[in-house]
Amino acid sequence: MGTGPQSPPPGGGAGEGSQGAPRASLSRATLEGVQQRDPAALAELFDAYFGRIFNLAYRMTGKRTAAEDITQEVFLRVYKAAHRIDAARDPGPWLMTITANLCRERWRSARERFDRRLRSLDAEPELAAVVPAGGADPELATEQQDRQEKLMEAIGRLAPPLRSVVVLHDFQGLSHEEIAPMVGARPAAVRKRYSRALAKLRDYLQDVLK
Amino acid sequence: MNEHDDRDLDPGERQVQEALRALPEVQADAEFRRRLKADFVSGAILERERAAERSGGLRRRPWLWASVSAAAVVALLLLVFNHGPVWTLHQVSGEGEVLVNGRPVPAQDIDALNHLLGAKVDLEVPDGVRLDLICPEVLLLEVAPNSHVVLPADPGRLWGRTFTSRVDKGEIRCKSGPEFAGYRFLVLTSEGRTEIAGTTVSVYKGDDFTCVCVLSGTARIGRQEGTMQDIPAGMRKVMFADGRPPLITKIAAEHEEGLLQFEARSQGAF
Numbered sequence: 122m123g124t125g126p127q128s129p130p131p132g133g134g135a136g137e138g139s140q141g142a143p144r145a146s147l148s149r150a151t152l153e154g155v156q157q158r159d160p161a162a163l164a165e166l167f168d169a170y171f172g173r174i175f176n177l178a179y180r181m182t183g184k185r186t187a188a189e190d191i192t193q194e195v196f197l198r199v200y201k202a203a204h205r206i207d208a209a210r211d212p213g214p215w216l217m218t219i220t221a222n223l224c225r226e227r228w229r230s231a232r233e234r235f236d237r238r239l240r241s242l243d244a245e246p247e248l249a250a251v252v253p254a255g256g257a258d259p260e261l262a263t264e265q266q267d268r269q270e271k272l273m274e275a276i277g278r279l280a281p282p283l284r285s286v287v288v289l290h291d292f293q294g295l296s297h298e299e300i301a302p303m304v305g306a307r308p309a310a311v312r313k314r315y316s317r318a319l320a321k322l323r324d325y326l327q328d329v330l331k
Numbered sequence: 332m333n334e335h336d337d338r339d340l341d342p343g344e345r346q347v348q349e350a351l352r353a354l355p356e357v358q359a360d361a362e363f364r365r366r367l368k369a370d371f372v373s374g375a376i377l378e379r380e381r382a383a384e385r386s387g388g389l390r391r392r393p394w395l396w397a398s399v400s401a402a403a404v405v406a407l408l409l410l411v412f413n414h415g416p417v418w419t420l421h422q423v424s425g426e427g428e429v430l431v432n433g434r435p436v437p438a439q440d441i442d443a444l445n446h447l448l449g450a451k452v453d454l455e456v457p458d459g460v461r462l463d464l465i466c467p468e469v470l471l472l473e474v475a476p477n478s479h480v481v482l483p484a485d486p487g488r489l490w491g492r493t494f495t496s497r498v499d500k501g502e503i504r505c506k507s508g509p510e511f512a513g514y515r516f517l518v519l520t521s522e523g524r525t526e527i528a529g530t531t532v533s534v535y536k537g538d539d540f541t542c543v544c545v546l547s548g549t550a551r552i553g554r555q556e557g558t559m560q561d562i563p564a565g566m567r568k569v570m571f572a573d574g575r576p577p578l579i580t581k582i583a584a585e586h587e588e589g590l591l592q593f594e595a596r597s598q599g600a601f
Contacts, residue, residue, distance in 0.1 A: 167367075192359070294356075323346070330343075
């Protein structure tokens with residue numbers, strides 16, 4: 122991955138409503154502490170971004186174990202490059218770029234191709250874990266679970282370039298301008314990809330969305 | 332998020348978008364989060380990576396394991412399949428001490444000889460003792476009295492089908508067996524080399540010459556690879572150490588007699 126610490130533009134300011142941890146930037150003092158690998162500062166960075174990174178990895182790969190591997194690798198890279206972090210910038214875009222790139226690498230890897238072949242022979246049991254257990258109405262809960270599984274399956278059917286854009290926009294709350302440098306495309310191309318992705322999802326989900 | 336991004340969505344696309352955004356947040360496993368945070372904050376995450384590297388990349392690449400294992404199995408099967416007949420002691424006559432790799436062994440101690448004789452063994456046979464070794468169905472080899480030789484390697488089935496013996500002193504006689512086809516037996520002396528293919532031949536190494544007698548079939552004899560010459564049955568070729576031209580004549584009576592006796596003994600060997 123050719124991305125250095127915080128090489129994407131410091132967009133940072135995506136709105137609320139995205140999945141994962143709050144989007145608030147860390148203070149400059151905290152980021153200077155991260156540069157020194159101060160444990161308290163590292164803990165603060167972890168708490169601020171763990172949820173977003175894990176959710177992004179999960180939505181991109183559709184697998185909990187893959188998401189854990191990727192999340193761990195992201196924090197390993199952050200630790201190694203901590204001294205080069207720019208304390209004046211929100212590290213969020215950089216972290217999301219690392220995560221997205223790792224997901225793409227994994228998708229292209231021989232291991233992932235092998236896993237995909239295996240998965241095609243079986244159901245995806247991990248999706249059920251997304252839905253919280255219990256609930257007042259078991260029937261409604263089952264229906265919701267079924268709907269969510271279908272949504273995740275539909276996302277999984279998208280080609281990686283389309284899926285990346287949907288996940289970054291709808292789950293991470295990033296704008297097309299912010300996504301563009303992360304996926305190596307121009308904002309107009311990102312917008313097109315997003316539109317194509319929604320069109321495909323609409324086709325895949327015709328029964329679900331009735 | 333820039334609302335401008337979603338301005339042009341049609342109702343169907345907007346419905347999809349709303350459904351996606353309504354998906355619940357995924358919670359990571361609490362133990363995984365706790366452990367990763369502890370490793371990240373303490374720096375142990377680096378040590379964990381080093382440990383993973385030390386434990387070997389193969390474990391993280393099951394397909395690589397599978398390929399390496401499959402290659403190993405194929406190599407093992409080939410090795411097993413390639414393993415051809417091995418040299419064993421066929422007959423011993425006479426009394427005295429044989430030197431096997433420099434170790435003295437009584438010629439009548441058949442068990443010890445059987446145990447020690449084999450491929451690439453350095454063998455010195457004293458005057459009065461004769462050893463016959465056999466590579467079953469492939470070659471019978473007599474080491475005549477007062478000889479010093481290095482025995483050939485065990486021939487392989489798929490590769491290693493050329494096997495080579497060296498005669499430093501004295502005489503060997505050899506006769507090819509019914510399964511010899513496709514093999515190539517070389518006998519080296521300081522004066523030259525003899526290539527044997529389906530023949531009964533003796534190679535005698537004197538002090539300053541080598542004499543090769545061909546009783547049946549043909550043998551290719553020469554100083555080196557490029558100067559080999561076919562010598563037919565009933566003839567011999569003598570190569571000299573001092574550079575004189577080789578001599579090709581009829582087999583001498585005493586050599587012919589020795590070869591005939593050897594051939595007679597070999598009747599029941601194959």
